[in-house]
Amino acid sequence: MVEKKESSEKEEKDSVQNKIAYAIESEEVPKIYANGFTNFLNNSDIGIILQLNNQPKAVINISYTLAKTLHEKLGHMVKEFEETSGHKIMTTDFISETLKKQSPKKS
DSSP: OHHHHHHHHHHHHHHHHHHHHHHHHOSSSOOOOOSEEEEEEOSSEEEEEEEETTEEEEEEEEEHHHHHHHHHHHHHHHHHHHHHHTOOOOOHHHHHHHHHHSOOOOO
16 A cells, blocks of 8 residues: 555646646747836735836736635745755845844945
8 A cells, every 4th residue: 555655646647747748848938037026906816916127017817716825835835945054035025124223325
């Protein structure tokens, strides 16, 4: 029974890796880089406006269920990275507040 479970987990991992490879390599799947976002919600879903240098680049609408799942999975990935690297990732909010505290440079 243990061998069957391990085999199933390996097949699932291979399937996820295949999906990732396809998405990255396919010219049919859009690739979008963002360095900011704005989010909104309505009675049926959550919207995310991806931004590049404060300009909108794409809009994504997702269900509340997917939004919560994404929140949990991304949080777990970042936490693991921080623990492995020993480096705490700064949020854009933290960086913005830090920049506000800096005094303007005099010429």
